[in-house]
Amino acid sequence: MASEAPKRSRLKRTLITLFKVGLYGSILGLIALVVAVAVAMSQLPSYSELVRRDNLGQMIRVRAADGSTLVSLGPSFGRWLSSDQIPEIMKKAMVAVEDRRFYYHPGVDPVGIIRGIGVSFSRDDKVRGVSTISQQLARNIFLTSDRSYGRKVREGILALALERRFSKEQILELYLNRVYFGGGAYGIDAASRRFFGHSADSLTLSEAAIIAGLVKAPSNYSPTADAEAARGRAEVVIDLMRRNGDITSSEAFAAEPADVRIVPTPKQNSVRYFTDWVLPQLDTLIEESVEPIEVWTTLDPNMQKLADQVINSATPQGAQGALVALDRDGSVRAMVGGRDYVQSIYNRATQATRQPGSSFKLFVYLAALEFGYTPESAVEDKPITINGWSPRNSNRNFAGAVTLRQAFAQSINTVSAQLAQEVGFRTVADMAQRFGITSKVSTHPSIALGSSEVRLIDMTRAYASVAARGTAVVPYGIRRVTTAEGELLYQHDPGEARVLVAPHVAAQMTDLLQAAVMTGTGRAAQIGRPVAGKTGTTSSNKDGWFLGFSSGLTTGIWMGRDDNKAIPGLQGGRAPAQAFHDFMSRAVASRPIEQFQTQVAPPEWATEPDQEAWFDAPPNSAAQVDADGNPIGTPAEPGGASPPVEDLRPQPDESLEDLVERATNPDRQERVPTPRRSDERAIPPREPRSGADAVERRPVAPQP
Template sequence: MASQAPSRVGKTLIALIKIGLYLFVLALVALVVAVSVAVSQLPSYQELVRRDDLGQMIRVRAADGSVIHSMGPSFGEWLSHDEIPAIMRDAMIAVEDRRFHYHPGVDPIGIARGIWVGWTRDDRVRGVSTIAQQLARNIFLTNDRSMGRKIREGILALALERRFSKEQVLELYLNRVYFGGGAYGIDAASRRFFGHSATELNAGQAAIIAGLVKAPSNYSPTADAEAARARANIVLQLMVREGAISEAQARAANPQQVEFVRTAERHNSARYFTDWVLPQLETLIDETVQPIDVWTTLDVGLQRAADEALNANAPSAQAQGALVSLDRDGAVRALVGGRDYVDSIYNRATQATRQPGSAFKLFVYLAALETGYTPTSTVVDEPVTINGWSPRNDNGRYQGPVSLRAALALSINTVAVRIAQDVGTRTVADMAQRFGITTRVDTNPSMALGTSEVRLIDLTRAYASVAQRGVAVVPYGIRRVTTADGTLLYQHRSDESRVLVAPWVAAQMTDLLQAAVMTGTGRAAQLGRPTAGKTGTTSSNKDGWFVGFSSGLTTGVWYGRDDNRALPGLAGGRAPARAFHQYMARAVANRPVENFEIEVALPDWQVEPDAESWYGAPDDYQLVDPDGNPIQPVEDGPPPPPQPREPGSATTEELNQEWLDHAIGRNRAPQAVPQERRGPPPDRGPPPRRQQQEVMPPLPGQRQSAPPVVRPTETPPPTIRPRAPGTAE
């Protein structure tokens, strides 16, 4: 009986061994099948080289092509196995997978060692991932620590090494692994940290890069340079142990002597510009995967000059500022949204809405010129009261009869209010919106003095449109967008077809603005060449503005406080005008001097009385009668004598305006044409109704004894309930 017991034990052991063998064979077959399936589903080598799965890289380039900002992953050049320095390959293998050339993708010895270390120290398996496993995890999996993920990682690693050679696996790994600082691949890391290609890496630099893989956020030179050097020393010791380098070579490498590239200053004001243009990509292109280059209009030199001018002329340490500079086609050459991007990323050039003060008078005078005023038209500067509101001039004095040119140059508030009442505050508001003001414009009497808040970029755009002889200017910052290989995705095209006002209106407005710089409140902005512009100062010196143009460049400057508190001494003719002068003196230095067209031929109002003659009306149209029958034009010469009309025959009439109105079905009496829409005839001064001196009816709340004002008007201004006064200039 005793001899039978061992027999049963032996049989049991044999059975267990057989079961184990069967399970092993079954697991091996399952593994082979799983690896085979994984191999068949792996992307091709060319697809893995693209690196699209790492996210979209966007590089923003200035007008000269230099990169001013990058976002998303940063990729360098793809280096083949032979192009990668041997010292870099040896360093990575020594620190991450010393048996790389001997295992099939998974290192059984490494796994056993990891299990033993984990069991004897902290019950945690670690340090068992080969280069192929890390590559599989980076490309196909996540970083969770589940057993299922580890099994899938091992299968994919075996598949990768079955599908690709050892050299290809190492090449993929070194070109795709993340090294911190946004850099993917050794070439991006080398350029990011050392400023040169990875093909030029020495032993010390290679050791630093190889040491980053373990913990990029901790060892990255951008995070902790000393930690990166300490980690590199460990890598060099491992390389010596594996025989990759000698002790002497390790000492010569000395990571302490490796110098890192200094990163660009965080307060680079160009970030205000990139923050403005990058959101526009969503409406311009559909590409969201491939790396793209955004080629912009920003001039790096002008951006630097704008930043310096804005900070050099700030009225106080508490003041904030903004500057926008537009070229004649709307290209943004410089954009500064604040004095320091690190302190505040709030973009005061494109986001902030502030009261523009007298800089808003641009729209008051544009409306006046379009309704028939001229730069020499006379308006009386005298006290005025509207529903209990009495605007005052900055100097507290009144000039009496003054021309429009002098009134704008001296920024006389009472004249601007009177003109706005004459042409209508709704007309002024419409003019502002026509010229690109996107914020709400009130129509109360004080609106003439700039109480409605605007954005700096919108106001600068309006002045640029005046400089362009009344053609709409739309600011833009993106010239084109391409993929990394140069495929064009978007190309900007300027539209110069939208005319906002007639050329003679824009020319007369330029005349007024030039006077403001030559003899008025904007004298500090003079550049020694034709310059036009306007100052603006709000009540209690809370905002200071200057917007002007010269030699095809239009620039707007604003100063104020974010909390809207007063800045003693702030005025549009001081800090803003000085900043404009400092910036523009450099910006136009290499541009030719351009004289303004302030005398543009006016239309012949007797021949072409309609405004559409200045808005693209064709001159080769076919006249038709009310029945649609064509009317043949009459040759030049004296009109034929009247002919008697025979019964049933067509009427022969003189070809005059009355006949034309009847022929096209526009039967209107001459007096039905709004007189205020007619401009002055060429070289004959103001139109007839402007020739006489009229006594302006007293405005609501004004004393009857007010002196007369010489102004073009037909009806007294409407009574409008005002808002509290908003400006000082």
């Protein structure tokens, strides 16, 4: 018995010690908590600073050419509703589902914390349990969503500080105006406008229940993503409100979330190809990255809808299609980068590089026309081999003598190869780059048939520049950018026109393009008004192209498979040309009919060269000249005197024939160009080339 007394005594002392340690520890912990809350209170922003929501990201609203909204990106904010403007039914719904003891706890709900800790130990290492409204507000404003005990402690301290600093009504007002409800909407007013089409100051019970139910999982219960799930969640909220006494049983019974009309989300399928292309350009156009902005674009909603329909209906099964339509100033009126943006965000109009086939002959013929050919120039369709490469025509035949117009309209490969060899493959590549081809262009002879990969938007740009009579057309999609209040941040400036080729060269090219549609491979693209364009088909029918213009609108269409496999029957003159017809016939229906200007007189210097163009330069460039620049002699031969040089300047009253006679005197050292026959085409005389790309241009000699 005596031994039991000391044991009880030791146990008692241990318990007392543990009690004292616990008491002192609690006191110290309470002091530390009070100090932490006090420090947190001193560091809290003012209420007016917390009202600002610009730290949630930039809201961007993209508008079409007619002012309609194409897409809204980033956070969406409605009006800030003060506590007395927020419907009581909205407050009750939010408190019932998120924190039914909101008006009674000091910012932290001990019951909820204990329940969360118990669940975390029994299931996994993640902290669980429902945070109070004050805790959620603290997390949304100051913390991250990381689930850890440390974050939970900081969240509790901040919640206590918020409760000490602000009233319950202020905290609820902050919460309802800042919490995220899905769909990019922050605050109940943005959510109400997003899902119901009206402000939150007139919410019904069912609408308030739907919004309150979104906080738990905005993505899962979003009305625009799953309307039935949102309505089902609203039923749970209404039942909680009934059990808490916020509404009567008859009010709960009368509420019908299923009858709430959800505003449909604007279709953002093919439009997103366009917005994905233009929005990254904002980084170089404006510096504003915080305030909400309005981006006013060039996209025509009707043309875009039509383009989407045409690509989906005309593109062969298993293939992809893309379309770009440019107005005469370069504004993008429609852009489709694929058949379905949801399935594939890859923009085949601006990102994909594919072989253009015969549509690339545009640059071969532009170089030839600039070189001196005309649409009536005679060329011969015959076999040709260039460095071991022997191109073939699609029909395996040779037509013999044809005009340049016929060769282009029928897309004769051997003629294109001959022209490219004559003007120089480097010249063709330079012409393509001059007209806006940004991808790498090869100088291999096969460039004449379109072997270098290009982008659809670049090819469309090139054809648009021909339509613009040889001046550069630069695609753009943003007309202006403003703040939400209308302050102008950026305005598109077209800049000065840049001439790519002479107007008569562009006019002759238009002649050839029109012939290709009227009598050649592009006949399926006819729309009952003047049209100019060109087909393109690659080997094994892997790609089909059609590019053309009419009435100021230029449209490029590509079709093919992403894996570059062959598509039986795919040719530029079939599905792509038919798609061009279906799109353009309606896209330009309201525009006036415009005749092409295919007859433009060349400049005077091309038809009336001065007399100095008759002769080559003196054989010795070191000839001495007088004060007026006239030759007075040539350097002496070694050991000899300087020979006299005949003055070949035109003499008074001397006829052109006499001048030629003097110039062709056998004693003269300089060579005189041989006059052309009357049936020869007017092209500049050429020196022999040392290589396929070496081309030396000289003045055009007048006919004697």
